[in-house]
Amino acid sequence: MSDKIKIYKNCLLDLDETLLDFHASEKIGLEKVLRAKGLSFSEEIYAAFKVYNKSLWKELEKGTICREELFTKRFAYIFGECEGDSSDLDPLAVNHEFINTMSQNGVLLDGALEFVKRIKEEIKDLKIYVITNGATVNARGRIASTGLDRFLDDVFISEDMGVTKPSIEYFDMVLDKIKQPKESCIVIGDSLTSDMLGAKNASMVSIWFKPEGDIESAVKEYGIDYTADSYDEIINALKEWDKKHSF
Ligand SMILES: [Mg+2]
Numbered sequence: 001m002s003d004k005i006k007i008y009k010n011c012l013l014d015l016d017e018t019l020l021d022f023h024a025s026e027k028i029g030l031e032k033v034l035r036a037k038g039l040s041f042s043e044e045i046y047a048a049f050k051v052y053n054k055s056l057w058k059e060l061e062k063g064t065i066c067r068e069e070l071f072t073k074r075f076a077y078i079f080g081e082c083e084g085d086s087s088d089l090d091p092l093a094v095n096h097e098f099i100n101t102m103s104q105n106g107v108l109l110d111g112a113l114e115f116v117k118r119i120k121e122e123i124k125d126l127k128i129y130v131i132t133n134g135a136t137v138n139a140r141g142r143i144a145s146t147g148l149d150r151f152l153d154d155v156f157i158s159e160d161m162g163v164t165k166p167s168i169e170y171f172d173m174v175l176d177k178i179k180q181p182k183e184s185c186i187v188i189g190d191s192l193t194s195d196m197l198g199a200k201n202a203s204m205v206s207i208w209f210k211p212e213g214d215i216e217s218a219v220k221e222y223g224i225d226y227t228a229d230s231y232d233e234i235i236n237a238l239k240e241w242d243k244k245h246s247f
Contacts, residue, residue, distance in 0.1 A: 005180075006125075007180060008180060008184060009125055009127070009184060009238075009242055010127050010178060010180050010185045011119065011126060011128045011238070012129050013116075014131060014132060014189030014190060014195050015143070016132065016134070017190045019109060019112045019116070020106055020112070020142055024107035025105050025106055026102055028101075028105045029099070029103075029105060030049060030102075031046070032101050032105075037084070037086070038084050038085065039079070039082035039086060045078065045081050048078070052074060052077050056070045056073055071091070075098070099135070099137060102138060102141075104145050106141070106143060106148070107142075107146070113148065114231075115234070115235070116152070117151060118231075120151060123239065123242050126242075127178070128153055129153055129154050129156060130143065130155040131170075131174060131198075132156070132157055132158065132165075133158040133164045133165050134157060135157075156170075156177070158170065161173055164194075165195065166193065166194050166196075166198030167201070168201045168202055170198065171198060171201065171202035175202075182202060182203055184245075185202075186207060187199035187202075187207070188209055192208070195208075199223075200222050205226075206225050206226070207224075207227070207234055207237050208227045208228070209228050210229060215227060
């Protein structure tokens with residue numbers, strides 16, 4: 001007699017801008033670290049950091065710099081924007097402190113905790129997994145610091161796995177770990193190019209959170225099943241999906 005595996009409704013939830021506010025944590029981390037070093041901090045300094053950081057990430061994607069160069073360069077640059085003496089500071093060491101500080105200061109999007117609580121309570125046999133591209137310490141730390149971890153069944157971080165959304169390998173690895181069929185999974189996220197494309201690549205049902213731009217053509221192109229502007233709308237979509245599928 002073979003053991004029958006219980007099938008759940010599996011929510012694969014993106015992290016940043018779906019449950020947590022990445023930029024709010026980044027700003028807190030930067031301010032705390034710069035001030036601790038006796039340097040100034042302002043909205044202008046944070047804006048300059050974001051612009052320069054973005055250009056460095058593009059360089060990294062092109063392969064013209066490595067991660068360590070990115071981490072060093074962004075702080076060497078930002079020291080030059082701050083008032084105060086930074087002559088003795090090591091940009092790479094300060095970057096390390098910044099990542100740690102940021103990871104201890106997760107910021108929930110409004111209503112996010114209530115949302116995960118509600119879907120567990122209102123939909124029977126539902127599991128919640130986080131699927132996120134990013135650094136392990138940063139994602140795990142921010143999740144734990146907000147109390148979100150109490151409601152999650154597991155967290156899948158690209159740095160741990162060695163593969164990233166939207167690749168089919170990433171989603172196959174998640175299915176392998178949760179031992180559930182793809183038909184039982186629904187992907188929820190704000191990004192077209194990682195979450196919605198990932199769901200399409202993996203042939204999973206999808207909910208596009210906070211859709212923007214040319215919604216109609218994006219829905220067609222990525223084969224999106226539901227769109228939702230709020231957590232209430234995600235819950236409604238989940239209930240509709242739940243009604244249509246019994247496993
Ligand atoms: Mg996101």
